[in-house]
Amino acid sequence: MNTFRNFILATCCLALVATHQSAAQSSKRKKAKAAQEAPAPQAPAPSEHDKQVSEALFLDGMKYFMLEDYQQALQLFQKAYTVTPNNAALNYKIGETYLHLKEFKSAMPFALAASNLEKTNAYYYLLLAQLYSEQQQFNAAAQAFNDLLRNVPNSNEYLFNLADLYLAQSRYDDALRTYDRIEKEFGEMEQLLVNRQQIYLRQKNVDKAIAEGEKLLKANPSEMNYFLSQAELYNAARRPEEAITTLNKALRLDPNNPFAHLMLSDLNRQQGKLEESEKQVKLAFASANLDIDTKVRILVDFIRQLPNPQIEPLALELVDLTIEKHPDEAKAYAVAADLQTIVGQKETARNNYLEAVKLDDSHFKIWQQIVLLDAELEDPAAMVKHAEQALELFPNQAVFWFYSGTGHLIEKNFEKAVKSLEYGKRLSLNEPELEMQFNMQLGDSYNSLKDYTKSDAAYEAVLAQDADNEHVLNNYSYFLSMRGEKLDQARQMSERLVKQHPTNPTYLDTHAWVLYKQGNYSEARKYLEQAVAISDDATIVEHYGDVLFKLGKKEEAVSQWQKAKLKGEASAFIDRKIKEKKLYE
Template identity: 55%
Template structure:
């Protein structure tokens, strides 16, 4: 059908070779010209009415007398001038000239046609319709006039009228059978599928079998749930084009979509005989085998498809995204990782290949491998903030502080307004025992997070920790209070705030309330139990403290908790047991600097 494609586009441009030729019945072929950068304003409704009124009066007066040679020449001059302004997209001036031409010669079909076209372009569909109808009536053998009228109707969604115009055109104008394709498309747009099929059949009788017609008929049969006829059209396409593997693949896909799996496999394998490396055929087979629960064969075919550079990287990414939605899944984890590895090997210069591989490794729990892939993606394209963010998050999760600082500083050079990067940069400095630098980053990032209350609370919590380290206790307390204002159950704020208050021996009742709330919500968390026990210890509730420490020691061997337990035992008069716990804490490693004195003197130091 491609040889008739040029006629599917309505030809609106109408130029003339000379004034004398301009008003002959058959317009010349269209050409194009560059439009000015700034389009002039369209005529207002009032202006259009006035122009039409004046033209009608002039036309009525003109029809009382025959057209003189002078009037003919003037009309042609106005017409040519009007066409020029249409090409310049100055529709105001174009209509003014064309209506003057019409006033002098209202029965000229070309003038009516051009006025109709100009009104269509300027948005006046009613006048466009009237003048296009007049042009068709004045010259019923000119195909362009029918095409314009059909377009005007279609632009108003008056498809029945547009269909009527095409039908008349095909009947009235010789050698216009190729417009049957336009007519069929209109029927499809209206959902008149049987009429469209009949029109395509009529076209095939006139022009013979055409690939595009067979394809469209196939789509119509599918819409009508007539699978047999759709498949028959597919076979027609394959027979007519034995070397076109795309038609074979389309047929295989149709079989697969309708659960005709043996036929789908047969036709897909036929495609592979023609093109052994065709990845689409492999993908069809992989999908069919998956639906047949043949996992090994399905995996084999999809891996072969991924090995092909002909399968676009974007298609591979979309498939891997579908895998990610199903992960983690023991049955799919390894396949997804293998496909990601193939993608990076086949597309070593594509950042998105390494990015999606990093996502797969993240979801399946392989953080170091994920970071490696993300960093390769950044080497190829460092403009995507989300990838930098993933790298930084993994650094933090792996507690690799040097990497965290390096990567946040590199990312901040590119994205200085991203608050999360400042947050993790501050965390990195804090972990490196650089509280002053940490405060600088955290305070700056906090200013950028004012529109994100949740992130703001994280900044406040971290600032509470860091200001405590600097012994700026008032600022530390204020930061924790701000964090708890947003989220009263913020575990980190409740734990650290209450613990630091207990260390300072300040606001112990408040510390007890916060720590008790946290333990109630998390009764098995040894860190929170230790904090609550230490607050009770500072309140001299040694029995209560002992109870909390003993609960914590069921799940932890942390030296701090063991040492605290020894301290409370000493307070309870069990010095020998206290000494044993202190010795155990020292052996474990990580106890306080006072541990050696406690053991040496068998005495509690605080």
């Protein structure tokens, strides 16, 4: 309701001066009408001296009012009121002062008195309407406007205020009737058509809204937004052909309008015209006038539908267009990378994420995606580099310490790995799952450093939290077998693992090697035969040869060692084993 206040404040001084100048003339008129205007206080007519005192107090009050010292102004106005209670301007000013003090109920009797004492002053009704509105008495506020329109000559401009008030109350039919009155007074106006259309839409009367839209197009044949809105209305009314016709008219005005192309894409898709739909959406994305946020929203919709081979080519083309048209927008590269990650273009995705952080390095999730892709691409050097770049920005994010440590572990920088992993572990104490991941890697790292006490403690911490953890059951049991320590515990762990994963060749090999270390060669051979039937991994094949040698099958053992050597990943002893036909460990 700020409109009311603006009217009041902007013209208050003019209204007051005019009222005081006509005080003498209006005095006689007030006396003649005193009986009918009961709300005005009944008091003896003030003397000339009293009028002068009242006016002096009023002017002093106005000084404070203009300085926004409303309490002091009110005291002076009230003193003036005790002398001239029937002064309309004074009643108005007291009411307005209470309004500024947000004492709306206190203001009401004075606003009512002002409008009763001076029925042709528009500003008195405006004050009254605002006070009613501030108290949520909208019907009374509307009545104040109607009284203004009835009593104040040449006041039809206030029909707009009345219509707005009806609209705010959702009194749509009253608002429509008021618009009709405005149109009769001022003629057809663009805003009236827009407002009527909005009312019809709120009433769910799409046909009438469309009719108003046609009037808007007729009156504004070059306004692109009206064509787009009208097409949306036709689509909502399930009149797609008319929507398409409207959009084609729009494109004759602006052939490159991306929003028209987007709507045509959607309409053609609804009709099963997929080729035309793709053509239109590509035209939209080829426009730099289609903002990046709109493009991102559309691409996110594509991402939600992936993986889907039918839409992947189009989606990939759209992300390329987005980057082409918005090369300085981090969002363009990030959304492209999100989509490319899902469809398996991991290296391209990582490169686009890296472009995104060049433009805006503040997004934790993008850095996280980068190191995840480094891991999936088996690029430990990049994982270390990017994790450490991320740590410069997010030093307290444990996940980046994890990837830094893991990268160092893979690259066999075990001291650096332990340093990163231990630091990150301290940051993850309130995140049990993440802490467990740190302990898994610490177990491997400390084992490589031959710090077996810390390695075993890290593994035990994981198993205390997850007794079936595959990584730890495999590595812990294998490393114990290699050390020849706690072999019964190693056997229990590896046996548990192969029961859960009976076709995993790595786990079969681990269990076989524990059995081998315990001297149970026949059992070890059984599991290794299962493993080599599934995998030709050099280590597994070499282990199979070792078991055969222990079982007295030397020629067969040498044959397996030779196969292992061909793989190029066998132990350092493989050549001596083959050459001397002896077992070296």
